[in-house]
Amino acid sequence: MEADVVVLGGGAAGMAAAALAAAEGLRVILLEKTAQLGGTTATSGGMVWAPGNAKAAAVGLPDSVEAARRYLAQTVPAGQNAAARAAFLAHAAAAIEALERRTALRFMPVASYPDYYPDREGAALGGRVLEPVPFDGATLGRHFALLRPPLPEFMLFGGMMIARADLVHFRNFARSFRSAARVARLIGAYGRQRLAHPRGTTLVLGNALAGRLFYSLLRAGVDFRLNHTAELLLTEEGRVCGVWVGGEAIRARRGVILATGGFSHDPALRAELLPKGARFSAAHSGNSGDGIRLARAAGAALDASGADCAFWTPVSRFTRRDGSEAIFPHTVTDRGKPGSIAVNAAGRRFVNEALSYHEFVRAMLRDAAAQEACFLLCDNRFLRRYGLGPIPPFPFSPKPWQRSGYLISAPDLTVLARALKIEAAALEETVARFNDDARAGIDRAFGRGGDAYQRYLGDPLHRPNPCLAPLETPPFHAIALYAADLGTSAGLATDQDARVLDQGGRPISGLYACGNDMHSVMNGAYPGPGITLGPALTFAYLAVRSLSSASG
């Protein structure tokens, strides 16, 4: 069996590379280890950080590569990959343009989504980040079943995705006629879709991104093979020339692209590179370090330099009705809303709850009393208004969550503290102090609500501080949060063309890596929304550009 390009992994990076290579007229074989395409990408928010993209101007926020460069200089530690980072900045906009021209990917600018350190020089308040245009999954025909679905907890009625822009309508449907009409229209459309499909076909966020890429593969006639796990890279005179899979050699005339999604579920690499406190992962279970292992066996170097070796998120854990174990990432839905508070095992606050999910977990890992777990607390007003993690707001009942032990509720803070095995006096004092500050709208301890990103996560209708409200309406509620990753950031050392480097810093001929298999150009920092998918798509583009010009 022979192809021009063999791609390992069917997430954003792998599918983008395969679709672009096919558009160049190359014969591509994409191997995916699991039974579905999409990887973590399919369950992600689908945000794509693309500095200097041509679409930002359409929402009145024209961006420049130079501003993004200044911003990264202040938020990302220097590493050994300056050339790769420069290539990302220089080519992100071109990659988006090429993907829209040559594949079915379509993007729209997100008008309001600040970078995570919005007060640093060069930060953008929106426009720099793009999101996929919604996609009709029915376009995939019988292949729709082969697209990995979103997490059940991010869908309503067992299969309905909600676009970011529609969240506000669901929250306000009882208060606004316009919102009620919008919600009714969306539910009606979903009902009609369910007559013919096992889930809603209006795909948004990461599922739209993965769905559009999958459709691009089908349109371009890419030979994709599910349930295929490459066991070895084939080499010839120092050049990677194919893969060994299922007792068969597949030769790759131009090269092999590794896009197997990093090492979130590889116990050995986790033990080597991640702190002990980070025991869980919100990433796809298929991401078990295969690309890194295969490349290292072929002489590749691993780059673990930088601030952290993973992108962090706090998660909560529960068992679904069908008995499966669920991990809910608390990225943007609850921590920053007014009326919640995070405390450690000593009943003390240890972090500004409205910081990015990455910074929140960093603070957990720094605090001896929060490393194992911390608690997110709220009062009943908060729970009814915003929900908590996977628990939807009113009119849904929290009772099943209380019965399962996920949500711990109590008539007052003393009883809640006892249930959480926290000293009651400490918790009461923490909440009393927080409440005083919340009423004044100033968080003297941590400055919550102090910048545009934090306020973006808050409730714009809540005054004076959209991130602060006292916890005073019983019963009081709590869930446990754990440190987890949503992807790994340490990975294979690569150059500006996504070519994998050996121990001496020389490119290994015929071997490329993109997505979380390559060491992140963010060097373990998380400066803004979409900083994993933006580089994943850009380096898929650069890898294909490089191997198309290589001789076959």
Ligand SMILES: Cc1cc2nc3c(=O)[nH]c(=O)nc-3n(C[C@H](O)[C@H](O)[C@H](O)COP(=O)(O)OP(=O)(O)OC[C@H]3O[C@@H](n4cnc5c(N)ncnc54)[C@H](O)[C@@H]3O)c2cc1C
């Ligand atoms: C809840 C959540 C929200 C997120 N939101 C965002 C966001 O909005 N923006 C952003 O930038 N990032 C986001 N992320 C992170 C982002 O989703 C990932 O970093 C990104 O999807 C990784 O893309 P990838 O192509 O490298 O890997 P994946 O999308 O995980 O794809 C890797 C694929 O490779 C397959 N594979 C593994 N081993 C093999 C093998 N040996 N052979 C063949 N195939 C193999 C896997 O099964 C998988 O299908 C989010 C993550 C989570 C968990």
